[in-house]
Amino acid sequence: MTDEELYESMTVFHSTGQDSWPQATQDQWNDHRWQLKNRVSSLAALEDRMELSAEERAGVLLAGHKLAMSITPHFFQLIDRDDPDCPIRRQVIPRIEEGWTAPEEMADPCGEDSHMPVPGLVHRYPDRVLFLVTDRCASYCRYCTRSRVVSGVGDQQLEIQWEAAFRYLEQHQEVRDVLLSGGDPLLLSDDKLDRILTRLRAIPHIQFVRIGSRIPIFLPQRITPELCAILQKHHPLFVSIHTNHPKELTTEVRAGLERLANAGIPLGNQSVLLRGINDSPLIQRALVHKLLMCRVRPYYLYQCDLINGSSHLRTPVATGLSIIEQLRGHTTGYGIPQYVIDGPGGGGKIPLNPEYILNRQPGRVILRNYENEVFEYPDPQPIPEEALRELHHLTQQSNEPDHVGHPISATL
Numbered sequence: 001m002t003d004e005e006l007y008e009s010m011t012v013f014h015s016t017g018q019d020s021w022p023q024a025t026q027d028q029w030n031d032h033r034w035q036l037k038n039r040v041s042s043l044a045a046l047e048d049r050m051e052l053s054a055e056e057r058a059g060v061l062l063a064g065h066k067l068a069m070s071i072t073p074h075f076f077q078l079i080d081r082d083d084p085d086c087p088i089r090r091q092v093i094p095r096i097e098e099g100w101t102a103p104e105e106m107a108d109p110c111g112e113d114s115h116m117p118v119p120g121l122v123h124r125y126p127d128r129v130l131f132l133v134t135d136r137c138a139s140y141c142r143y144c145t146r147s148r149v150v151s152g153v154g155d156q157q158l159e160i161q162w163e164a165a166f167r168y169l170e171q172h173q174e175v176r177d178v179l180l181s182g183g184d185p186l187l188l189s190d191d192k193l194d195r196i197l198t199r200l201r202a203i204p205h206i207q208f209v210r211i212g213s214r215i216p217i218f219l220p221q222r223i224t225p226e227l228c229a230i231l232q233k234h235h236p237l238f239v240s241i242h243t244n245h246p247k248e249l250t251t252e253v254r255a256g257l258e259r260l261a262n263a264g265i266p267l268g269n270q271s272v273l274l275r276g277i278n279d280s281p282l283i284q285r286a287l288v289h290k291l292l293m294c295r296v297r298p299y300y301l302y303q304c305d306l307i308n309g310s311s312h313l314r315t316p317v318a319t320g321l322s323i324i325e326q327l328r329g330h331t332t333g334y335g336i337p338q339y340v341i342d343g344p345g346g347g348g349k350i351p352l353n354p355e356y357i358l359n360r361q362p363g364r365v366i367l368r369n370y371e372n373e374v375f376e377y378p379d380p381q382p383i384p385e386e387a388l389r390e391l392h393h394l395t396q397q398s399n400e401p402d403h404v405g406h407p408i409s410a411t412l
């Protein structure tokens with residue numbers, strides 16, 4: 001297959017079908033509660049449906065002590081059961097490599113625990129707060145940066161002190177932006193979400209709220225008209241979804257995203273750059289184009305955090321820079337995410353860009369464009385006194401009574 005044929009095939013929207021669950025009725029399949037109840041969460045359930053490699057089987061056995069395995073039927077349907085390198089499979093089926101902790105890896109790579117004034121609230125940047133409202137997700141990503149608390153099987157538990165968290169937000173007038181995350185906030189019931197959002201909206205200095213969620217990808221059936229009606233009550237509210245590969249954008253996902261967009265919710269996407277999954281310019285191009293077709297703006301491309309057991313999924317930084325280089329100028333600007341590294345240990349997001357400034361000198365900068373053509377851009381200089389005097393002189397002439405009545409603008 002040529003690159004163009006591969007690109008074409010990746011940008012088509014498909015339905016997942018339900019061939020691994022032939023007994024499920026259409027109503028059951030489309031019900032998010034049925035999807036959650038029927039998640040693939042054990043070795044037996046997985047081996048009932050596919051053959052695992054030795055690396056995967058060992059990974060599943062080890063996962064119960066670190067980060068649970070759970071895969072919604074919807075997402076499972078995307079797995080190529082004949083391809084051990086399937087990009088969907090590698091995101092949710094544990095592998096033995098997860099058991100190895102490289103020297104540079106950490107349990108809390110973004111230093112969140114040291115920025116928690118109240119359990120569940122991370123206050124790292126002056127004007128915005130991350131509010132962890134649950135430790136559960138519909139499926140679990142093997143590279144999850146919060147795997148120390150997510151899924152409930154690791155060493156740490158997420159302890160949320162709701163009243164203390166709301167009181168902190170009420171008292172801290174510098175907080176204007178709250179990001180609900182977890183775990184996955186859209187896994188909470190409609191009522192609970194409504195209560196949280198209502199309470200936040202009652203705080204006058206909170207200007208807007210964001211929700212970070214992978215539910216539109218793992219469980220699009222959860223994006224019900226009822227949920228959208230609740231979210232719509234709490235504008236301005238943004239939703240950041242999380243998708244890594246164009247295959248994840250199915251017809252069901254597109255319909256869910258459309259419901260969110262029609263509720264007036266601005267949608268952005270956060271991807272993680274993952275080795276063997278999406279670390280090619282072609283896959284990234286197909287992904288960002290498909291996102292735009294779903295009315296989602298590609299927002300961030302994250303360098304994978306130094307989370308324990310992630311070395312088999314991390315790429316060199318040069319790979320990310322090269323991908324951005326091959327997008328910038330070659331496709332719609334709206335389609336280019338900002339590539340970032342979360343500074344290890346709690347440094348916050350650091351943007352990474354290919355080098356377009358070749359040289360900076362006093363009064364000028366030497367640049368290159370996406371085709372490597374070189375340009376000089378001079379800085380602005382003060383207007384010469386003599387030119388200003390001449391302009392004043394002309395002004396005096398135009399101030400004659402004959403000129404004053406002339407129209408300034410052109411007539412249509």
Ligand code: SF4
Pocket residue numbers: 136137139140141143144145146147150182183184214242
């Ligand atoms: S959905 Fe988000 S919080 Fe949940 S496992 Fe994946 S990356 Fe972690």
